[in-house]
Amino acid sequence: MSQFFYVHPDNPQSRLIKQAAELIRQGEVVVYPTDSGYAIGCQMEDKKALDQLCRIRQIGNEHNFSLMCRDMSELSVYAKVDNVAFRMLKNNTPGPYTFILKATREVPKRLQNPKRKTIGIRVPDNVIALALLEELNEPLMSTSLILPGQSLAESDPDEIRDKLEKQVGLIIHGGYLGEQPTTVIDLSEDEPVVVREGSGDTAPFL
DSSP, rough: EEEEEEEOOOOOOOHHHEEEEHHHHHOEEEHHHHHEEEEEEETTTOOOHHHHHHHHTOTTTSSSOOOEESSHHHHHHHOOOOOOHHHHHHOOSSSSSSEEEBOOTSGGGGGGTTOOOOOEEOOOOHHHHHHHHHHHOOOOOEEEOOTTTTTSSOOOOOHHHHTTTTTTTTEEEEOOOOOOOOOEEEOOSSEEEEEEEOOSOOOGGO
């Protein structure tokens, strides 16, 4: 049975954030709010937790996984960012975007796209998510909480509880959110490519 924390969306209770980070370190899979619906995540190095996350979402190793980072400096540890990409990232983070970039050696191989050696990276514009990342002091392996057969991200934490309370270690209730997942932009080659249109405006990348 999962734990269920009501966390204030503007002033997250530090006690609950600390408990949430501790559960992640212990290997739990966690559902948490972002600026584009709810996401599901686990510790970056935890293979068992990642396998569980893949079972819940019914996705395979070829899925484009993302690292949720707290800021640009953390992002640049895990992704190779040239000058053009840096400007685009600087102008559009934090925000509802996932950027696909070439991974550095800091990214575990199993999280990289096996053929392209890329990783999705994002910096969320959500107070709870950023507080959690700050407490963890490392990125969170993450993906939008889009359940099997659905095309939109989950937005209602009470419904998430009904569906997933026996499959995850923690659900953070951070309010009722939009259903649009992130806009995905591939910056791994010379020209930006819009891979998925979501909640972020695509105009800066066209």
